[in-house]
Amino acid sequence: MYQYDHYDQTLVDERVAQFRGQVQRYLAGELTDDEFRPLRLMNGLYLQRHAPMLRVAIPYGLLSARQLRTLAHIARRYDQGYGHFTTRQNIQYNWPKLEETPDILAELAQVEMHAIQTSGNCIRNVTADHLSGVAPDEIEDPRIYCEIIRQWSTFHPEFSYLPRKFKIAVTGAAHDRAAAQVHDIGLNLLRNAQGEIGFRVLVGGGLGRTPIIGQVIREFLPQRDLLSYLEAILRVYNQYGRRDNIYKARIKILVKALGAVEFRAQVEAEWAYIKDSGLTLDQAEVERVRSYFTPPPYEADAAADSSLAQWQIGDPAFAAWVRHNVADHKTPGYRNVFVALKTPGVAPGDLTADQMDAVADFADRYSFGQIRATHHQNLLLPDVRQADLYPLWNALAAQKLAAPVIGTLADMICCPGLDFCSLANASSLAIAHQINEKFDRLDYLYDLGELRLNLSGCMNACGHHHVGHIGILGVDKKGEEWYQISLGGSSENDVTLGDILGPSVAKTEVANTLERVLQVYIEQRQDDERFLDTYRRIGLEPFRASAYVNEPEAIAPRKLRATQRPAVEAA
Amino acid sequence: MAHIIKNRQIIEDSWQTIADDAELPTGSVLISLARWNQERAALLERSDPLGVRLPNTANIADLVADLPHWPVVALEFPKFADGRAYSQARLLRERYGYQGEIRAVGDVLRDQLWFMARSGFDAFAVRADRSLEDALAGFGDFSESYQPGADQSLPLYRRGRFTKT
Numbered sequence: 001m002y003q004y005d006h007y008d009q010t011l012v013d014e015r016v017a018q019f020r021g022q023v024q025r026y027l028a029g030e031l032t033d034d035e036f037r038p039l040r041l042m043n044g045l046y047l048q049r050h051a052p053m054l055r056v057a058i059p060y061g062l063l064s065a066r067q068l069r070t071l072a073h074i075a076r077r078y079d080q081g082y083g084h085f086t087t088r089q090n091i092q093y094n095w096p097k098l099e100e101t102p103d104i105l106a107e108l109a110q111v112e113m114h115a116i117q118t119s120g121n122c123i124r125n126v127t128a129d130h131l132s133g134v135a136p137d138e139i140e141d142p143r144i145y146c147e148i149i150r151q152w153s154t155f156h157p158e159f160s161y162l163p164r165k166f167k168i169a170v171t172g173a174a175h176d177r178a179a180a181q182v183h184d185i186g187l188n189l190l191r192n193a194q195g196e197i198g199f200r201v202l203v204g205g206g207l208g209r210t211p212i213i214g215q216v217i218r219e220f221l222p223q224r225d226l227l228s229y230l231e232a233i234l235r236v237y238n239q240y241g242r243r244d245n246i247y248k249a250r251i252k253i254l255v256k257a258l259g260a261v262e263f264r265a266q267v268e269a270e271w272a273y274i275k276d277s278g279l280t281l282d283q284a285e286v287e288r289v290r291s292y293f294t295p296p297p298y299e300a301d302a303a304a305d306s307s308l309a310q311w312q313i314g315d316p317a318f319a320a321w322v323r324h325n326v327a328d329h330k331t332p333g334y335r336n337v338f339v340a341l342k343t344p345g346v347a348p349g350d351l352t353a354d355q356m357d358a359v360a361d362f363a364d365r366y367s368f369g370q371i372r373a374t375h376h377q378n379l380l381l382p383d384v385r386q387a388d389l390y391p392l393w394n395a396l397a398a399q400k401l402a403a404p405v406i407g408t409l410a411d412m413i414c415c416p417g418l419d420f421c422s423l424a425n426a427s428s429l430a431i432a433h434q435i436n437e438k439f440d441r442l443d444y445l446y447d448l449g450e451l452r453l454n455l456s457g458c459m460n461a462c463g464h465h466h467v468g469h470i471g472i473l474g475v476d477k478k479g480e481e482w483y484q485i486s487l488g489g490s491s492e493n494d495v496t497l498g499d500i501l502g503p504s505v506a507k508t509e510v511a512n513t514l515e516r517v518l519q520v521y522i523e524q525r526q527d528d529e530r531f532l533d534t535y536r537r538i539g540l541e542p543f544r545a546s547a548y549v550n551e552p553e554a555i556a557p558r559k560l561r562a563t564q565r566p567a568v569e570a571a
Numbered sequence: 572m573a574h575i576i577k578n579r580q581i582i583e584d585s586w587q588t589i590a591d592d593a594e595l596p597t598g599s600v601l602i603s604l605a606r607w608n609q610e611r612a613a614l615l616e617r618s619d620p621l622g623v624r625l626p627n628t629a630n631i632a633d634l635v636a637d638l639p640h641w642p643v644v645a646l647e648f649p650k651f652a653d654g655r656a657y658s659q660a661r662l663l664r665e666r667y668g669y670q671g672e673i674r675a676v677g678d679v680l681r682d683q684l685w686f687m688a689r690s691g692f693d694a695f696a697v698r699a700d701r702s703l704e705d706a707l708a709g710f711g712d713f714s715e716s717y718q719p720g721a722d723q724s725l726p727l728y729r730r731g732r733f734t735k736t
Contacts (some may be wrong), residue, residue: 007715007732014732018712022682030705031682039653039682121652151717151727157689158720161654238658273666278719285728364631551602 001062001370002147002292004112011154012019012109015116016512019043020102026181027099029183041162042122044090044115045101048422054101055118056094056108058145060170061089063371065360072356079103079488083356084343085349087464088167089127089373089376090118093544116154117324121162121249123234124339130374131178133293134382136330140189140197141319144289148170152227153304159234159413161544163241166234167206170199178375179491182206182467183212184251185233190220195221203263204255205232207461211497212252217264225271228279236263274368294367295331296383302333305387319330320442321393321404333386337367339396340403340411347429348414349377358399364491366392375491377413379405387534408445409453409518410436413464417457417474418481424457426481427473431455431510438511448518450530452490467491471533472510481507487517488535502544513547520546574703576684576695577672581703585697586643588623588676599644605630606681609735624676627655631662638669646692648677657690662689662696664721684709691721 004012006541011408026036032251039049041181044055056071070090078100079093087208096104108114113551118125126140126149129135149168153159156293159166172189180186186202198220205214221229233251242248242450255263312319327336339359341349351359363371366388367381374380396402412435415421417428432455439445454468458475465471471486481506491500505513517532520543525534535543572709575584588601599620607614607623612654614621622643625634644663648658656675663669674694675687684695688710697706718726 005732007717007727011713011715011717014713033683035651035680119655153684153714154717155717157686157716158657159654160686161652161657161683235658239655243653243655278724278729282729288728288733 001064002112002289006468008112008151009109012112012114012116014101014125015114015155015378016105016109017042017326018043019105019237023444024100024542025096030328038161039072039118042117043101043105044118044120045098046422047098047440048420050095051095052098052101054096054104054115054421055086055116055117057125057328057343058089058091058113058373059124060132061130061373062143062273063373064111065363065369065371067111068115068356068360068363068371070107070113073351074104074362075353075356078220079353082350082352084347085191085351085373085377085379085417087375087377087462088132089375090125091373092416094216094416103383105546111287113250115269119165119225120160121164121166122160123156123162123168123275126150126153127167127183127375129171130133130172130372130380131177131327131336131382133295134329134334135173135175135177136171136328137174138330138560139174139191139320140172141290142170142187142189143221144294145187145189145199146170147292148226148285148288149230152230152279156234159238162238163243164246166237166251168230176491176493178466179464181495182207182464182491183214185230186214187226192220199223199226201229201233203267204252205467206250206252207464209247210252210460211461212256212465214252215255215260215497217260217267219491221566224281225275226281228270228274230265231274231279232267235270236266240266250510263455283417296370298331298383299385301429302331302385302387305333306387308386308389311390315390317404318390318393320446322389323405324404324446325402326389329383331383335384335511337383337384337387337392337396338406339371339383339401340406341378341401341404342403342411343400344403344410344440345433346400347416347419348412348432351379355401358395359401362392362395369456375382375413376406376411380409382400383433401449404442407446407450408469409439409448409451410445412552413452413468414453415455415457415462419465421457421462423460424474425476425484426457426507428455428457428463428472428474430493431472431474431483434511435514436516448521448531449528450532452532454489464491465489467495467496468498469530469535476505483507485510485513485547486519487540488532490532494532499540501540501547503548516549517543557565573696573699575674576697576703576706578693581707586620588645589626599643604632604634607699611637622672622674625659627653627659629659631659631667635667636665637672638663641671642676643672643694644669644677645674645696648679650673651678651683657686657697660687660691661721666703667726681709683705685712689716689720689722 046053084092128148168185169178169183170187182205188200200220202214325338372380414432418424452469454464455472456465457464467489473484484504486498487502573584586599601622624645
C-alpha cells in the first residue's frame with residue numbers, strides 16, 4: 001500500500017492548515033457563503049439537511065487497519081458512531097460540526113488520509129476495481145496508475161475550477177468492476193500485441209440527469225502518455241465545457257455536442273503540444289510507485305489446507321456464505337472476502353465505529369492488515385488464507401457482517417436519500433428496508449441469482465439506478481414520494497442503461513411491484529439465465545404487462561416533475 | 572491610485588483600464604480585445620504602453636501575432652469559480668512563451684491566488700473590497716506541488732524528490 005513520504009505528508013498537512021484558516025475566516029464573516037462553498041466542497045464538506053456531511057477519500061478503495069481504526073475514532077468522537085461507505089470509495093460522516101471539521105482532517109492526515117477533492121468542480125477521488133492486485137483476471141494493477149493520477153490531480157493549478165465535477169475510474173482486469181464506462185474518464189489497462197502496457201480511454205460517461213455511456217477515444221494509449229493525455233482532455237473540457245447551466249456542464253454533454261470524433265480531434269490536437277513534456281511518465285516513477293503495491297508474503301502451502309472443504313460440507317450456512325461472499329484470488333490458497341454492509345434494517349453501506357474496529361482487527365489477523373472499499377458499498381478483506389475462512393466467518397457473523405447476500409437482490413446500492421441529503425426526493429433507505437423485509441428469505445434470493453438492484457433518491461443518481469439490473473428512482477409528485485422502476489441496466493462490461501418499466505408506483509407498492517417483476521423472470525427464465533439476460537431476451541413488455549396489476553393509482557412518468565431543488569451540491 | 576499584487580508585492584497600479592467608448596489618455600492603458608481588434612492599426616502607432624484585457628473565451632492561439640505588442644495581458648475571472656482563464660494563462664506562458672505581465676482581473680480572491688500563480692499569473696488585481704495584505708498569504712498555502720505548471724516544467728518526482736531528505 002502506498003506510503004506517504006515527506007512531500008505527501010507536507011502537502012496534506014498544509015491542506016489542513018489552509019482549510020482551518022478558511023473555516024475561521026468563514027466563521028468570522030470574511031468569506032461569504034458563496035466564496036466558502038467551493039473551498040469546503042474541495043475538502044468534502046457539504047452543508048446538509050440536518051448537519052454538515054463530510055466525505056473522506058479512500059483512494060482507489062485501499063485502507064489499512066490503522067486507517068480504519070482512525071475512521072472509527074472519528075465516527076465516535078465527531079459523529080454519531082457510524083459512517084457510510086459510498087459507491088466511489090469514499091466514507092461519509094453525516095453529523096460532524098463545521099467547527100470541528102479541521103480537527104477531523106488533522107486526525108485523518110496523521111494516518112495519511114484526507115478529504116481533498118472529494119467534492120467540488122474538480123478532479124475527484126480516483127476509483128479502481130476493488131480486486132486490484134488480487135483478481136485472477138487481472139492484466140495489470142490499476143492502483144499504481146491511480147496513485148500517479150492522484151498526485152497529478154491533487155491541487156492541479158489549472159483544473160481546480162472546472163465547469164463541473166470530474167470522475168476518473170481505472171480498471172486493470174478483463175471484468176469491469178469499477179463502472180468505468182459511466183465515468184467522465186474510464187481507463188482500462190491492457191497490453192498491446194508487443195506486450196506493452198497502455199490504456200483504452202473512454203470519455204463522457206456519466207449518470208445523473210442525462211445518463212450516457214462513455215465512448216472510446218483511444219484504443220491504446222501508451223503508459224508514458226497517461227498524464228499528458230489526461231491533461232489534454234481536461235484542458236479541452238476546462239475551456240469548452242458549458243458553464244451556463246449546471247445540468248449541462250459535465251464533459252459528457254460536451255462530448256455529445258461535439259461528437260466523439262470531433263472531441264477526440266480536439267484532444268489530440270492539444271495533446272500534440274504536450275505529448276513530450278514534463279508530463280511524460282517515466283518508467284522509473286512507475287516502478288517506484290509499483291514497489292508500494294507488491295504482494296504480501298503469501299504462504300506457499302496455503303492451498304494444501306483441507307479444512308475449508310470439510311467445513312463447507314459440515315456447515316451449510318458457512319458454505320452459503322463462501323458461495324456468495326467469497327471471491328477467487330489469484331494466489332492459490334487465498335480468497336477475497338466481502339464484508340457485507342447489507343444487514344437488513346441497516347442502511348446499505350453503513351458501518352458502526354465498533355464494527356470498523358472489529359473489521360480492522362480481522363484485517364490484522366487474517367488479511368495482512370488491509371481492507372478495501374467496493375463500488376457496491378461493501379468492504380473486502382483481500383488476502384485471506386482459505387484455512388482462515390471459517391474463523392473469519394464466525395467473527396464476521398458476530399459483528400452482523402456476514403449476511404450471505406453479495407451479488408443478490410439484497411446487495412443493493414443505495415444513496416442516503418431524504419434522510420440525510422438535501423437534494424433527495426425520496427427516502428431511499430426506507431425503500432431499501434421495505435425491500436429487505438419483503439425479500440428476507442435466503443432461498444428466494446438465491447433462486448433469483450445474480451441481481452443488481454440500485455436505488456437513488458433523486459435524479460442525481462448517486463445510487464446508480466440507471467445501471468442496476470433493476471433500478472429504482474425516487475421522484476416527487478406534489479410533495480409525495482413516488483418511485484420509477486427501470487429494468488435492464490448494467491455498469492459492467494456489458495454496460496447498458498435501464499429502460500423505464502412504466503408508470504411510477506407509490507411508496508408502499510415498491511416491493512410488491514418488484515415481486516411481480518421478479519415473478520415474470522422466474523416464469524420466463526431459461527436454464528441458468530440471470531435476470532438481466534432474461535430481460536435482454538424477452539424485453540420490457542412481459543414485465544410491464546404484469547407489474548401493474550392492482551396498481552390503479554399509478555401515474556405516467558412523463559407527468560412527473562424532476563426535482564426542482566438546486567443541485568449545486570449534487571454529489 | 573489603486574494597488575495590485577505584482578510578483579508577490581503590493582504595488583501602485585500604473586495601468587488605467589479604459590472603457591471601449593472612452594478616449595485613450597496618455598500613459599499605460601488596458602483596453603478590451605474588441606477595441607484592439609477594431610482599432611488595431613491606430614493603436615499600433617501609439618507610443619505609450621498598451622495592454623489588452625481578454626475575455627475568458629478568447630482563443631490564445633488566434634492572438635499569438637499580437638502578443639509582442641502587449642506588455643500586459645489581463646485575463647478575466649467573471650466569477651472566481653469560472654476557471655477558464657487558468658488554461659489561457661498556461662497557454663500564454665508555456666506554449667507561446669509570453670514574457671509580459673499576466674494579470675488576473677475580476678473576481679480575484681485570496682483562495683485562488685496560489686492556483687493562479689502556478690498557472691502563470693504574476694499580477695493580481697484583487698477585488699477592491701478585499702485586503703491585499705490578507706491576500707498575500709494565499710501564495711504561501713503550499714510549499715510544493717506534484718504536477719508541472721507554468722512555474723515549474725517538471726513534476727515533483729523529477730525534481731530530486733528522492734535525493735533530498
